Amino acid sequence: MNANKRIIVPLDVPDLENAIALLDQFPQVTFWKVGLELFTSTGPTILEILKSRQKRIFLDLKFHDIPNTVAGACRSASRYGVDLLTIHATCGRDALKAAAAAVQIGADQAGVKPPKLIAITLLTSISSRQLAFDLKVPLELPEYALEMALLAQETGLDGAVCSPQEVGQLRQTCGSDFVLVCPGVRPTWADQMDQKRSLTPSQAIQAGADYLVIGRPITAADDPELAWQRISEELSAVA
Secondary structure, three states: OOHHHHEEEEOOOOOHHHHHHHHHHOOOOOEEEEOHHHHHHHOOHHHHHHHHOOOEEEEEEEEOOOHHHHHHHHHHHHOOOOOEEEEEHHHOHHHHHHHHHHHHHHHHHHOOOOOEEEEEOOOOOOOHHHHHHHOOOOOOHHHHHHHHHHHHHHOOOOEEEOOHHHHHHHHHHHOOOOEEEEOOOOOOOOOOOOOOOOOOHHHHHHHOOOEEEOOHHHHOOOOHHHHHHHHHHHHHOOO
16 A cells, blocks of 8 residues: 555644745655645645645645535635545535535636545544533434534535544445545554544554544654654555
8 A cells, every 4th residue: 555645744834934844854745734724824825835746735724604605715725726625514514515516616617626525524632522511412423423424425525534433434334435534543653642533544544544644643753754654664564
């Protein structure tokens, strides 16, 4: 298995200078995630730099608003020619439908391939207890994540973001064509940090994940190059 095709490394840095430094440090990485902090800081400039380096882009802005607003945001974002784009499933059915249609319209207007629109089921930093007691959701966490993924699938989205612990059930229920992206993946030798529902890279792939978002275990490691190599070797061993 080619790790480059399955690992997405987050550009979780505050500005363009640090982002370019990270790109230069890891020329072997082909798929990068741009989140709220960096995109708010740089705007589309960072996307242009990534495209100029022939990198794939996961634009992880997690849109969450009324249908008209998320449709406009998705229409605009799809013009950048990114590969993946996120929206919260909790926007609701109407917003998800509007977003799915808008992505196609925006990409067609720009003459680019539309991104895969994927739904956030539940942030991986949220535990079962927090879901029940803080968010007042009566469903068990795996059931809730599955319901959000099914809502996304029913409304025309291409996939979902879920923790590795839910990916097996989602893969079985949603089928092989539904794109599943797993953040919160942690090798056994890495600090779990703020991730509450984690698996190792090989476990997540074996459970059915298409892509793994792995950031700090690589970028914050004492030896980042060695960390990348160890994860790549772990995935290469997966049949």
